[in-house]
Amino acid sequence: MANNQLIQGAKDSANKFLDIGKAVSDGMGSSDGGQSFVDPTIAKNKAIQASVNNAMGKMKTDMDFTSFSAGETKVMRNFLVDKRSKYAAAAKLAAQFEDTTDPAYMEQVDIMQNVNNSFTNLAKQLASYKKGKVDYAQGQLDGIYSDGTNKEDGADIAQMYGFYDENDDRKFTKSEGGYDAPFIIQESGDLGFDIQGKQFTYNETNQPILKDYKLASTILQDNENAFKAGTIIRSDDPSLKSYRVQLEQKLQNQDSLTSMLYDYQSELPTSGILKKLTDDPNYGMPEARNEFINALVQARIDTSVAGFNQAENERERKNNMLTSAQKASKRQYASMITNIKNGTTGVDGYINIEGANNTILKATNVGKNGFIWFLGDKNGKPLANADGYPIGYKTNEELIAALPASKY
Numbered sequence: 001m002a003n004n005q006l007i008q009g010a011k012d013s014a015n016k017f018l019d020i021g022k023a024v025s026d027g028m029g030s031s032d033g034g035q036s037f038v039d040p041t042i043a044k045n046k047a048i049q050a051s052v053n054n055a056m057g058k059m060k061t062d063m064d065f066t067s068f069s070a071g072e073t074k075v076m077r078n079f080l081v082d083k084r085s086k087y088a089a090a091a092k093l094a095a096q097f098e099d100t101t102d103p104a105y106m107e108q109v110d111i112m113q114n115v116n117n118s119f120t121n122l123a124k125q126l127a128s129y130k131k132g133k134v135d136y137a138q139g140q141l142d143g144i145y146s147d148g149t150n151k152e153d154g155a156d157i158a159q160m161y162g163f164y165d166e167n168d169d170r171k172f173t174k175s176e177g178g179y180d181a182p183f184i185i186q187e188s189g190d191l192g193f194d195i196q197g198k199q200f201t202y203n204e205t206n207q208p209i210l211k212d213y214k215l216a217s218t219i220l221q222d223n224e225n226a227f228k229a230g231t232i233i234r235s236d237d238p239s240l241k242s243y244r245v246q247l248e249q250k251l252q253n254q255d256s257l258t259s260m261l262y263d264y265q266s267e268l269p270t271s272g273i274l275k276k277l278t279d280d281p282n283y284g285m286p287e288a289r290n291e292f293i294n295a296l297v298q299a300r301i302d303t304s305v306a307g308f309n310q311a312e313n314e315r316e317r318k319n320n321m322l323t324s325a326q327k328a329s330k331r332q333y334a335s336m337i338t339n340i341k342n343g344t345t346g347v348d349g350y351i352n353i354e355g356a357n358n359t360i361l362k363a364t365n366v367g368k369n370g371f372i373w374f375l376g377d378k379n380g381k382p383l384a385n386a387d388g389y390p391i392g393y394k395t396n397e398e399l400i401a402a403l404p405a406s407k408y
Contacts, residue, residue: 037271039278042262044151052140052163071180072162079122079185087115118189125191125202132202133161139208146209146255148262153206160193160205212259215250219260219296220267226304230311233304240297247293257289270295322408330408336360337403340373340396360399363392370394 068076090111097105136157139145145154162181184192184199191202222243226233233240251257261270261277273291276283322330343362359376371392374382383391393399 037275039147039262039271039274041149041151042147042274045145045147045149045154048154048158048163049140049143049145052137052158055163056137056141069162069180072183075183075185076122076126080119083115083118087112090115114188118187121189122185122191125189129191129202136161136208137163144211146211146259146263148258149208150206154208156193156195156198156200157205157208159195160202209255209258211263212256215256215260216264216268218250219247223300223303226300227307227310229304230307231304232308233301235301240300243300244293244297247296251289251293254285257285257292261288261292268296318408326408330406333406333408337400340399343396372396373399 090108094105094108094112097108099105160181182194184194186192186201192199193202251260260268261273265271270292273288273295276291277285277288319327319330340360359378359380361374361376361380361382363372363374369392371390371394373393373396375391376382385391393402
């Protein structure tokens with residue numbers, strides 16, 4: 001279940017969520033609806049995690065954790081004794097046959113082989129169970145399991161490993177905390193469990209959903225980029241359509257969607273969606289997915305507005321600190337860019353190829369080289385490069401890109 005990469009992802013992502021989540025959270029306020037809602041699935045999974053971690057805290061040695069209790073051992077011993085009796089009886093009958101091709105003889109041999117196979121199968125499954133128990137406990141300690149895991153599955157898994165009892169009415173039978181696992185062993189040696197009358201094998205167990213740290217980080221990083229850009233993304237911006245398509249693709253995975261809805265409440269508030277999932281029988285995960293995507297798209301817009309406002313405030317603050325001469329220079333630069341975009345002839349300004357105080361000249365006739373702008377000296381005389389060719393630009397954008405940024 002758990003692995004080091006996922007656990008490390010949890011630790012690496014935690015601080016980033018705190019740093020960049022607020023603007024996204026503010027933008028997603030509509031999906032929360034201002035409601036205070038405690039989702040029962042989240043509450044149940046957190047209670048299970050607390051119970052597992054509490055039991056782990058009571059264990060003093062690894063032996064306490066990995067060894068089987070007397071009650072659990074009794075189940076295995078009863079199975080082994082029964083199977084050995086069947087093996088011995090079959091072996092006794094088989095010894096009475098002289099003809100080893102007799103179907104009755106072969107039947108007894110099959111019984112003995114099945115007993116051997118069941119012992120081998122049980123040994124392998126017990127080894128897998130021990131490893132699964134270690135991984136599960138470590139995963140709970142590291143918090144990598146989603147709070148959106150089906151709460152019945154979550155309770156079954158915890159009880160299966162002997163950590164949790166829903167009614168809390170079993171006695172502690174292990175030396176240091178934890179409950180007996182409700183073992184049953186099938187005829188084939190398959191390890192199984194009986195939880196409140198529901199029987200299932202170890203191989204059939206639904207595993208907990210893992211938190212999708214990668215997707216959460218991507219969503220928050222995308223919104224951080226929109227915030228830092230300092231420009232407003234409007235509802236008709238083409239980039240939003242592409243963003244929506246990306247979200248639809250990434251949230252097709254049911255486990256990823258579940259993790260987004262249940263695991264990141266402080267950064268991606270979804271209480272309103274979760275309440276509908278709990279209260280409205282006609283509102284399912286497809287509806288939740290659509291509403292969540294709509295909320296994320298709106299958050300992208302709102303986050304860009306928040307970033308623009310912050311950038312404007314910062315620009316205003318810096319502008320108020322400029323001298324009169326610096327403000328005049330800033331206005332001149334802005335006027336130069338406007339004139340270039342408008343195609344005005346003889347634009348005064350500066351460019352970083354030949355130094356300051358050069359003149360930017362609009363071509364009256366576009367030559368075969370396609371230049372529409374030329375660089376001139378302060379007297380308006382065209383300049384040439386080292387090879388004797390005029391310094392020119394074919395588009396407004398190419399010229400503007402060659403200009404140095406405004407000093408102020």
